[in-house]
Amino acid sequence: MARMNREATVRRMLEQPLPPVPPGLHAEAVRRGARIARRRTLVRRAMWLLLLAAAVAFTVWALAVRPWAEPPPETPPPLTGW
Template structure:
């Protein structure tokens, strides 16, 4: 089958009337789509909330712990020759 024949076959298929769709199918698809969008929106909100909470927790820890400051020495050198 060469290219013009394939194009003609595709055009014939596309020109045919589409198969009938059951009327209750549209309502079911809309209901499932709405539910899927609600779940995605809820998951996105939860993820952003977790990211925000983790950021706040890290900032609070960094301010209190100050990991960039060197800790004070726990031992002192011996005092001799005084």
């Protein structure tokens, strides 16, 4: 289809009257949109709560285990010079 032909077809389509909208479509769209927004908010809050719980668990673990400290020696060093 040539470009001029496509443009003419689109112009004809845009000049036609719009099809009727079914009754109740707006109310249904608003209801679904509100439900999706609530679900996204709930998921976002749950993810933040999970992130906070993981940060607290890591902090408690790090303070209890102290992985940055040098581990105590398993055996004493040999005594020399006695």
